Amino acid sequence: QSSGFCGLQSDELIVDSFRLQQQIDELASFSDSSAPSVTRILYSEADVRARRYIKDLMDSSGLIVREDGVGNIFGRWEGSDSMAPAIATGSHTDAIPFSGKYDGVVGVLGAIEAINALNRTGFKPRRSLEVIMFTSEEPTRFGISCLGSRLLAGLPNMKSSLERVVDKDNISFPDAAAIAGYEFALETLLEVPLKEDTYAAFVELHIEQGPILEEEGIAIGIVTAIAAPASLKVDFRGDGGHAGAVLMPSRNDAGLAAAELALAVEKHVLETQSADTVGTTGVLELYPGAVNSIPSAAHIEIDIRDIDEQRRNSVIQHIKVSASEIATRRHVHLDFQIVTQDPPAASSQKIVKAIESASQQLGLTSKHMISRAYHDSLFMARVSPMGMIFIPCYRGYSHRPDEFASREDLSNGIKVLALSLLALSSD
Ligand code: HGY
Numbered sequence: 001q002s003s004g005f006c007g008l009q010s011d012e013l014i015v016d017s018f019r020l021q022q023q024i025d026e027l028a029s030f031s032d033s034s035a036p037s038v039t040r041i042l043y044s045e046a047d048v049r050a051r052r053y054i055k056d057l058m059d060s061s062g063l064i065v066r067e068d069g070v071g072n073i074f075g076r077w078e079g080s081d082s083m084a085p086a087i088a089t090g091s092h093t094d095a096i097p098f099s100g101k102y103d104g105v106v107g108v109l110g111a112i113e114a115i116n117a118l119n120r121t122g123f124k125p126r127r128s129l130e131v132i133m134f135t136s137e138e139p140t141r142f143g144i145s146c147l148g149s150r151l152l153a154g155l156p157n158m159k160s161s162l163e164r165v166v167d168k169d170n171i172s173f174p175d176a177a178a179i180a181g182y183e184f185a186l187e188t189l190l191e192v193p194l195k196e197d198t199y200a201a202f203v204e205l206h207i208e209q210g211p212i213l214e215e216e217g218i219a220i221g222i223v224t225a226i227a228a229p230a231s232l233k234v235d236f237r238g239d240g241g242h243a244g245a246v247l248m249p250s251r252n253d254a255g256l257a258a259a260e261l262a263l264a265v266e267k268h269v270l271e272t273q274s275a276d277t278v279g280t281t282g283v284l285e286l287y288p289g290a291v292n293s294i295p296s297a298a299h300i301e302i303d304i305r306d307i308d309e310q311r312r313n314s315v316i317q318h319i320k321v322s323a324s325e326i327a328t329r330r331h332v333h334l335d336f337q338i339v340t341q342d343p344p345a346a347s348s349q350k351i352v353k354a355i356e357s358a359s360q361q362l363g364l365t366s367k368h369m370i371s372r373a374y375h376d377s378l379f380m381a382r383v384s385p386m387g388m389i390f391i392p393c394y395r396g397y398s399h400r401p402d403e404f405a406s407r408e409d410l411s412n413g414i415k416v417l418a419l420s421l422l423a424l425s426s427d
Pocket residue numbers: 103137138139372373374375
């Protein structure tokens with residue numbers, strides 16, 4: 001092994017991957033769907049149990065645990081220079097319906113284990129180290145992705161959005177937060193944004209959620225940029241009616257309008273002729289949803305992403321034009337809402353280099369790559385230099401119950417994270 005940062009020998013880093021796997025499995029048991037799938041939605045009972053579990057782990061790792069008003073959880077290892085901007089790492093533990101047990105979790109449990117591994121070597125950080133569990137990254141409950149990191153990054157108009165949103169059961173954000181124990185979420189919202197220079201670096205460990213590292217047999221992905229995500233909500237409303245009695249010429253079928261728009265999304269995305277533009281109609285709900293009733297309402301949710309922000313925005317415009325053309329032709333009412341429309345983020349070169357050196361020191365192959373999935377890092381990049389470490393996942397599967405990362409890959413990622421944190425906190 002080569003001697004590395006501050007004389008630490010890379011083989012001194014011991015990751016307890018057996019215990020980590022137990023923690024991953026235990027955390028996966030806090031779920032609203034049956035194994036092997038995981039469903040853990042913001043502020044649900046399963047989410048609350050996961051939060052308690054993470055806080056206990058942070059505590060038993062000797063971290064000072066605190067939480068903000070919306071439930072972003074921080075575990076701090078005080079450095080010798082406790083006033084200097086700290087080094088942060090972290091991810092999320094919420095999970096979309098019927099998904100897997102590694103997305104996000106690897107960057108929270110893995111970060112805690114990276115701290116444990118550094119602790120075991122006797123290392124003492126100069127800059128404090130903080131592990132963050134963001135309160136929610138998935139858009140499932142209120143349609144707002146990266147809710148916790150958006151608030152920490154101080155994005156505008158969040159309060160007005162959170163005063164207005166309701167979930168599919170018509171529960172408001174403040175009510176959902178209160179049930180989970182965050183009864184002053186709205187009142188304390190303005191205290192959430194991080195103070196200037198809170199962090200000197202933010203590094204997130206995450207499964208790749210794509211097949212490249214596994215296909216190319218590369219151990220570590222070094223993210224150079226995160227693609228620009230956007231999400232739309234569209235509602236069509238018609239008159240509905242009896243499936244037998246209303247003849248075709250007199251129908252204004254909201255369901256068919258939605259079906260046409262879903263195909264228009266695919267058409268406009270493919271028209272860019274770039275592999276980097278992707279579009280998905282992930283939600284398509286018909287009302288009243290009876291086989292013998294013409295849909296009087298259709299609700300669809302669309303996800304559009306591209307590494308080129310302008311190209312992504314032009315696809316959204318084309319979709320908007322198609323939606324109104326379809327509504328006019330089919331005599332249905334249209335509500336078209338852009339819910340999120342975010343710019344891409346570039347990684348800090350300094351952190352890219354730290355991850356590169358850590359990988360080399362450990363004798364691990366690595367490659368630069370773009371993240372097509374978004375992450376809390378997308379918003380942490382607004383308030384701190386950002387970097388991401390990817391590890392391979394089975395066939396690139398994610399947001400599916402058969403999502404999987406091997407103990408060896410987990411251990412590699414955690415060691416690279418630990419050495420990166422060591423370098424950044426000693427700097
Ligand atoms: O959708 C995403 O990119 C993230 O995995 N939530």
